[in-house]
Amino acid sequence: MKHYLLRQGSITKAQAKTYYATMMRTNQAEAAIDEYNGKRYQQRFNTSSINRNNSMREVDDNSTNHNHISLLRMKLHLIIFCRHFILSLFSLITSTRTWLFIAVFLICAFESSKVIPSNPSITVFRIIFEVISAFGGCGLSMGFSNLSPSLAAVLTVPSKIVLILVMCMGRHRGLLDSMKDQEEIECNAETLIHSWHQLAIYKYDQENRMNMDKQISTVSITVTAPTPPLSTRF
Secondary structure, eight states: OHHHHHHHHHHHHHHHHHHHHHHHHHHHHHHHHHHHHHHHHHHHHHHHHHHHHHHHHHHHHHHHHHHHHHHHHHHHHHHHHHHHHHHHHHHHHTOHHHHHHHHHHHHHHHTTTTOOTTOTTSOHHHHHHHHHHHHHTOOOOOOBTTTBSOGGGGSOHHHHHHHHHHHHHHHTTTHHHHHHHHHHHHHHHHHHHHHHHHHHHHHHHHHHHHHHHHHHHHHHHHHHOOOOOOOOOO
């Protein structure tokens, strides 16, 4: 009986040791798996956070680039608008119609005390006729009632100075336009000469290349030509 109990106790101890060893291995494996899963989850979380940060940074960079491009586009449009505005203003200032309008306006301002509805001798139409006559240099005038055959005789000194300037402008009318045309002609001629020069250089280079290719081909033919066989007679 004693031996039986000892044998059963040893068997039970062995089973208990085996069970506890198996449980320990299982617990260690589960702990290792849990640790691996935790590290993997942490790595995924870090990767997702990094990707999120990168995506947010890319969105910020894209928005910054878009704003920079919009700012550059606005600057370009502003530069083009200012350039066209300056050119249009210059062409307007150099226009003959503008100076004639300014001359009529100045004479009407100088003669404002005389240009009244009750005085039909000096009207805006007569002033315009006088300015156009001075600009054309024809010398026509509608006169001033029965006192003077010329309306310029009764005008004030500033108005007469304006008429003199209009006569000088009419004498040299078209000078600015001809100067601009001359500049355009010179620019076009310079561009044409430059294009002809480039074309001549290109043709010269092509001819040199063709000559070099011909020389190389002739040299290669002469070098690779077979020599005739040597025949001797006895």
